[in-house]
Amino acid sequence: MDPFTEELPQYIHINQNEFFMRRQKKQKEEDIAICECKYDANDTDSACGDSCLNVLTSTECTPGYCPCDILCKNQKFQKCEYAKTKLFKTEGRGWGLLAGEDLKAGQFVIEYCGEVISWKEAKRRSQAYENQGLKDAFIICLNASESIDATRKGSLARFINHSCRPNCETRKWNVLGEIRVGIFAKHDVPIGTELAYDYNFEWFGGAKVRCLCGALKCSGFLGAKSRGFQEDTYLWEDDDDRYSVEKIPVYDSAEDEPVSNVNGRTESPLDVMLKDEQLSESTGFNVQSLDSVQMKGLDVKKIKTEVTDEDMHLYNHDTEQTLSQKNAMISRIRSNAAGRNYHIGPRSMSTKRSRAYNGGRFKNLVEKKIDAKFAAGLLASKEAQEEILNCEKRKDDATSTLDSLYDEIRPAIEEHERDSQDSVSTTVAEKWIQVCCLKLKAEFDLYSSIVKNVACTAQRAPGQAKPTEVDNENEIKLLTG
Numbered sequence: 001m002d003p004f005t006e007e008l009p010q011y012i013h014i015n016q017n018e019f020f021m022r023r024q025k026k027q028k029e030e031d032i033a034i035c036e037c038k039y040d041a042n043d044t045d046s047a048c049g050d051s052c053l054n055v056l057t058s059t060e061c062t063p064g065y066c067p068c069d070i071l072c073k074n075q076k077f078q079k080c081e082y083a084k085t086k087l088f089k090t091e092g093r094g095w096g097l098l099a100g101e102d103l104k105a106g107q108f109v110i111e112y113c114g115e116v117i118s119w120k121e122a123k124r125r126s127q128a129y130e131n132q133g134l135k136d137a138f139i140i141c142l143n144a145s146e147s148i149d150a151t152r153k154g155s156l157a158r159f160i161n162h163s164c165r166p167n168c169e170t171r172k173w174n175v176l177g178e179i180r181v182g183i184f185a186k187h188d189v190p191i192g193t194e195l196a197y198d199y200n201f202e203w204f205g206g207a208k209v210r211c212l213c214g215a216l217k218c219s220g221f222l223g224a225k226s227r228g229f230q231e232d233t234y235l236w237e238d239d240d241d242r243y244s245v246e247k248i249p250v251y252d253s254a255e256d257e258p259v260s261n262v263n264g265r266t267e268s269p270l271d272v273m274l275k276d277e278q279l280s281e282s283t284g285f286n287v288q289s290l291d292s293v294q295m296k297g298l299d300v301k302k303i304k305t306e307v308t309d310e311d312m313h314l315y316n317h318d319t320e321q322t323l324s325q326k327n328a329m330i331s332r333i334r335s336n337a338a339g340r341n342y343h344i345g346p347r348s349m350s351t352k353r354s355r356a357y358n359g360g361r362f363k364n365l366v367e368k369k370i371d372a373k374f375a376a377g378l379l380a381s382k383e384a385q386e387e388i389l390n391c392e393k394r395k396d397d398a399t400s401t402l403d404s405l406y407d408e409i410r411p412a413i414e415e416h417e418r419d420s421q422d423s424v425s426t427t428v429a430e431k432w433i434q435v436c437c438l439k440l441k442a443e444f445d446l447y448s449s450i451v452k453n454v455a456c457t458a459q460r461a462p463g464q465a466k467p468t469e470v471d472n473e474n475e476i477k478l479l480t481g
């Protein structure tokens with residue numbers, strides 16, 4: 001299919017969130033934050049610029065209450081003061097959004113608008129969309145209990161793709177008492193550069209997609225770090241021609257080494273840029289112009305690139321010969337569990353994994369339990385037996401410490417799983433890591449003690465051993481001569 005003639009997917013364009021399950025909040029007078037800015041004609045920053053108390057707390061000024069009145073610059077969401085952007089068709093990643101003007105670091109680009117729905121409804125819808133075969137995911141987390149779904153209704157932000165090395169990020173702002181999500185430039189972004197942010201752990205539900213961002217440290221799949229990814233039940237190859245992108249390089253394996261172009265410079269798919277004059281007519285959110293936007297000016301062969309040292313190992317998607325050798329098919333992963341954030345929890349992964357990856361492409365990492373008592377029972381030396389049993393006790397203690405720590409910090413973890421913008425606090429994470437390490441060390445000590453003693457100390461005479469609840473899997477092959 002010609003990427004430039006493919007029609008835009010149907011959706012209703014909105015630039016205000018719509019509330020599906022509840023009414024929009026009305027800001028109470030006592031909740032209105034009033035800043036202390038005073039307009040000074042000689043200081044452009046004075047009317048609610050970067051030093052405004054409200055700006056510093058990511059809160060927009062309320063019209064009628066701001067001391068700077070109509071000069072207030074801190075009502076960007078309310079006034080839809082978006083940067084100029086332009087839709088274009090990517091190769092392999094559906095539609096994307098380009099910067100239609102030079103963006104400054106920290107600049108508000110556009111609001112991520114859609115239907116505000118409950119977290120439960122988001123789960124239900126994402127499953128329904130997946131069942132309908134919808135290829136793209138448009139639901140992001142808003143807060144612990146709500147999400148924004150831009151699938152049917154949304155702003156142009158819905159077209160911003162993911163990158164593992166993004167030039168934009170999402171930020172939450174308090175606007176008239178409601179939390180809203182904006183896309184902001186992480187650093188200066190030149191006109192014509194594709195905008196991208198790290199979906200990170202924000203995406204949940206639906207199919208998981210092979211990431212084609214081209215970044216050196218690309219995580220491989222959208223949501224690869226999420227619990228959803230790790231609990232995925234199976235991999236399947238997808239010959240959907242939207243994603244059959246022979247020309248898109250994909251980091252897949254060691255043989256996919258980065259390739260430099262003739263100048264020794266390398267490019268990322270996300271460094272696609274338009275010539276300035278081709279963007280001159282772009283508007284911030286003009287969906288009508290989309291037909292004409294069929295990237296009439298986009299000359300993929302004459303791509304300008306923004307190349308930094310770090311980019312030197314990125315793929316060159318101009319190199320036809322190299323590209324044709326790359327993947328013709330993009331694997332997609334389906335997930336039963338919503339691909340929410342990472343998971344901290346005792347033991348759940350090993351059991352899930354054994355089910356999840358059996359027969360799949362991943363190695364089956366099922367843990368085989370070793371019966372320490374049985375191993376100790378094989379040994380003639382009392383000291384050796386005691387050493388193994390002590391180690392086992394230390395391992396059991398470490399396991400129960402980990403379990404009770406999990407119960408203790410469960411609320412923080414569960415909160416984090418639903419609200420990806422707020423991380424689990426460092427103290428919780430540190431405590432968790434420390435106890436996990438202790439448990440791993442205790443396990444290691446136990447297994448090394450078994451190996452050492454079974455291999456190096458005298459064994460009971462045959463027939464003397466009294467194995468406890470032995471099964472074939474637990475049987476240890478003794479290294480006796």
Ligand SMILES: C[S@@+](CC[C@H](N)C(=O)[O-])C[C@H]1O[C@@H](n2cnc3c(N)ncnc32)[C@H](O)[C@@H]1O
Nearest residue numbers: 093094095136137158159160161162211212213
């Ligand atoms: C919010 S939509 C972005 C707009 C989308 N490209 C479109 O055409 O409507 C997210 C979807 O875009 C695709 N996508 C975004 N970033 C991608 C990436 N780095 N690699 C592969 N696919 C990507 C995935 O299908 C994802 O579910």
